[in-house]
Amino acid sequence: MSVVFATPAVLRGEAAFQSARRDRRRATLTALVVLAACLVLSGWVSEVNFATLAAGIPRIGEYFGRIAPDLRWATLFSNAETEGSIAFWFYRADAWALLLLETANMAALATLGGASIALILSFFASRNLARNTWSYQLARRSLEALRTVPEIVYALIFVWAFGVGALAGILAIMIHTIGALGKLFSEVIENAEMRTWDGVRASGGTWSQACRFAILPQVAPSLISYTLLRFEINVRGASVIGFVGAGGIGQEIYSVIAFNYYEEISAIIVMVIVVVAMIDLLSERLRHRITDAAGVR
Incomplete structure (x- = not known):
């Protein structure tokens, strides 16, 4: 041993x-x-206050019990005139579908407009491409200011300025999207390979030409992926800002909640969940195809 x-x-x-x-x-x-x-x-x-929380939690369950539809198996698949049927529960499905389409259009227009402006600002907000410190700091601080203010605050301002409707919602979401995507875009650009940039500049290309032909082709797949992801977020955001009169399905949700139309609340919520889930799945597939095609992981 x-x-x-x-x-x-x-x-x-x-x-x-x-x-x-x-x-x-x-x-x-x-x-x-x-x-x-x-x-x-x-x-x-x-x-x-834990006592308030303990007292309020059961009330949440009570509210969900109220908005649950009174479906009956015997009349489940009857027409919209028969209580207890699915058709009776979704008796205004056509009107709600149009409002959901308006909500999706609001999100799409706001995302497209916001991403376009964010793309331009992101080149100035990238440390490796900024012309000088002043332009870099101005672009960065501007993007921070745009995304700091919540969308619903922008919506309130634009509803007061332009009146109730989808225009206020589009502008509110677009401004917030500029700030959010501008930050993401600039971070992607800062990680770009700079040898192609140096080559374009050395051959006599201008700053804007180098951004267009040296940097943009490298980062385009990531920018598209972030834009699609932001579109998913904006669809949900467009459903909320309608509460302040900024158009879309949110206005209808606010109305049925205010008048305690309990079954209509649950019907609209179900439709919103289904539509958002479909958009998320479609957007996810597009993002995966784009990133796979570009070899981005």
Whole structure:
């Protein structure tokens, strides 16, 4: 039986390991204590009341019980005149479908307009392409300002300026989209390979020509992918800002909630979920095809 004696080097290594482990544990414990203190402070500032939460949670279930349709198996597939049927539940499906189409159109127009402007600004907001520090800082801060203000605030402003309707919603979503996509686009551009840029510039190409022929072909698949993803987000956003009169299905949802038309609430929500899911699936497939074709992972 052999006996292994610890050398001084091994002992020093073991001591250093134990010391580092104690330091990590101390740092982890300190971070957990600070996090817990921040959570408690946030709850106190936000006036979180657990008694109110406990009393309100059952009411959520009660509300879902009210909006659930009164479907009956015997009349489930009857016409729209028969209570308890699916057709009776979706008796205004044609009108709601048109409003959902308007919502999707709002999101599409806002995404297209926002992405176009964001693309232009992103070249100025990219550190590797900016002409100078002033243009870079101005473009960056402008994009931050545009995406900081919530879409619904923009919608309220435009409803006051242009009146109730889809135009206010399109402008509100478009402005927020400029700020959001501008940041994403500029980050993609900053990771672009610059050798083609240097080649275009060395051969006498202008700054705009280098952006067009050296950078844009490289980053186009990622830009399209981000744009499609933003379209999915904007469809959901367009459904919400209608609450303030900015057009689309949101106005109808607000009306039925205000008048307590419970079964209509659930019918519209189901249609919105189905439409958004279909758009998400279609957009996801398009994004995967684009990225796969371009070899982007």
